Amino acid sequence: MQYYRDLMGTDAQHEPPQSSSSDSSDTGAQTDGRMVSESDDRSRSDSIALESRNLDVYYGDDQALRSIDMQIPEGQVTALIGPSGCGKSTFLRSINRMNDLIDVARVDGDLYFQGKNVYDEDVDPVALRRKIGMVFQKPNPFPKSIRDNVAYGLRVQGKDDGDVDEKVRTALERAALLEEVEDQLDSSGLDLSGGQQQRLCIARAIAPDPEVILMDEPASALDPVATSKIEDLIEDLSKEYTVVIVTHNMQQAARISDKTAVFLTGGELVEFDDTNKIFENPEHDRVEDYITGKFG
Numbered sequence: 428m429q430y431y432r433d434l435m436g437t438d439a440q441h442e443p444p445q446s447s448s449s450d451s452s453d454t455g456a457q458t459d460g461r462m463v464s465e466s467d468d469r470s471r472s473d474s475i476a477l478e479s480r481n482l483d484v485y486y487g488d489d490q491a492l493r494s495i496d497m498q499i500p501e502g503q504v505t506a507l508i509g510p511s512g513c514g515k516s517t518f519l520r521s522i523n524r525m526n527d528l529i530d531v532a533r534v535d536g537d538l539y540f541q542g543k544n545v546y547d548e549d550v551d552p553v554a555l556r557r558k559i560g561m562v563f564q565k566p567n568p569f570p571k572s573i574r575d576n577v578a579y580g581l582r583v584q585g586k587d588d589g590d591v592d593e594k595v596r597t598a599l600e601r602a603a604l605l606e607e608v609e610d611q612l613d614s615s616g617l618d619l620s621g622g623q624q625q626r627l628c629i630a631r632a633i634a635p636d637p638e639v640i641l642m643d644e645p646a647s648a649l650d651p652v653a654t655s656k657i658e659d660l661i662e663d664l665s666k667e668y669t670v671v672i673v674t675h676n677m678q679q680a681a682r683i684s685d686k687t688a689v690f691l692t693g694g695e696l697v698e699f700d701d702t703n704k705i706f707e708n709p710e711h712d713r714v715e716d717y718i719t720g721k722f723g
């Protein structure tokens with residue numbers, strides 16, 4: 428328990444994460460627009476959003492991930508932690524096939540989203556990324572107005588029919604930004620602070636209403652106040668979306684996630700469990716050494 432208290436810090440504004448429920452009925456998770464057909468005999472529990480099986484990723488001859496088996500629950504926050512170069516971002520990118528965009532990357536094994544292997548030949552990666560959105564480390568708004576930044580997310584996903592303005596406002600509200608920018612929707616997104624820019628990017632990612640949001644160190648470029656807002660937002664978003672977040676910040680993982688996956692050097696997933704179990708009483712000595720700062 429001591430690691431957990433240490434990690435939460437004395438200024439923590441968040442309650443410790445609770446153990447996850449296996450009942451999806453109280454997660455608020457979305458179940459419409461599933462990629463899996465009724466007849467798919469691989470259909471599995473509604474409470475699992477994503478599942479990797481025996482997933483290996485290579486860059487050329489170098490293996491970055493080794494036989495990763497993980498079940499990511501729906502409507503919760505799952506944190507991926509581990510030392511630099513252990514494969515966290517590679518795993519995140521393999522979920523929505525962003526690794527397809529890297530010439531030397533090769534993926535073996537299976538990754539199921541709602542029971543369908545996203546690496547099957549009949550899966551369209553662009554359609555997949557409509558359902559599994561992504562937010563990057565560095566806020567990357569376009570040099571466009573705040574309104575157009577969010578509307579772009581709709582347009583690119585073919586969801587700019589109907590009331591775009593209403594959808595833009597809803598996305599900004601969900602991203603906890605509307606109040607701060609509602610009088611300046613036509614100003615450039617680049618004029619916002621770093622933290623606001625990141626929330627704008629989150630609004631852009633959620634505007635098309637994905638089911639999963641992947642976040643690659645979304646707060647690492649932000650100051651503590653902006654970080655705290657993003658952390659609060661992630662907790663809110665998990666009421667509607669499945670969130671998978673890479674973070675170097677173990678306090679952050681302890682504060683905001685329900686589940687934590689610990690990757691260690693060599694691209695191995697060493698432990699995956701409820702966050703409080705990982706930080707209070709990990710099964711593996713190597714995980715304990717890592718989270719207590721003995722290495723990494």
Ligand SMILES: Nc1ncnc2c1ncn2[C@@H]1O[C@H](COP(=O)(O)OP(=O)(O)OP(=O)(O)O)[C@@H](O)[C@H]1O
Nearest residue numbers: 486491509510511512513514515516517518529531
């Ligand atoms: N585009 C790429 N081309 C070649 N090798 C890559 C590429 N991206 C990552 N790698 C290699 O794959 C391994 C895992 O990298 P990855 O970025 O997934 O780790 P990480 O745990 O996210 O690291 P960090 O915490 O430093 O961001 C590293 O050895 C890295 O050098």
